[in-house]
Amino acid sequence: MSKLDTTPSSATVTALPEFADHKNARALFGLSRSYLYNLASEGKIRSVSIRKPGATRGRRLFDCASIRAFLEGSTANDLRQ
Secondary structure (H helix, E strand, O other): OOOOOOOOOOOOOOOOOOOEEEEEEEEOOOOOOHHHHHHHHHOOOOOOEEEEOOOOOOOOEEEEHHHHHHHHHHHHHHHHH
């Protein structure tokens, strides 16, 4: 008969990323690429463009904390109506 190990084990907590590209933001929050870009252009969420000096194209990253804040604010507004 084998003995069961009853010692507590530490749980692994996966932290959400600070920034995400549109694919990861969609997976995390369910928001489409165009909606993310619209929110960023309206100043409702933060985003940054990472590119090499002199390059015309880069990679757009969205601030996950600002997306969460936007969604929490939207939910609060929906509940008040």
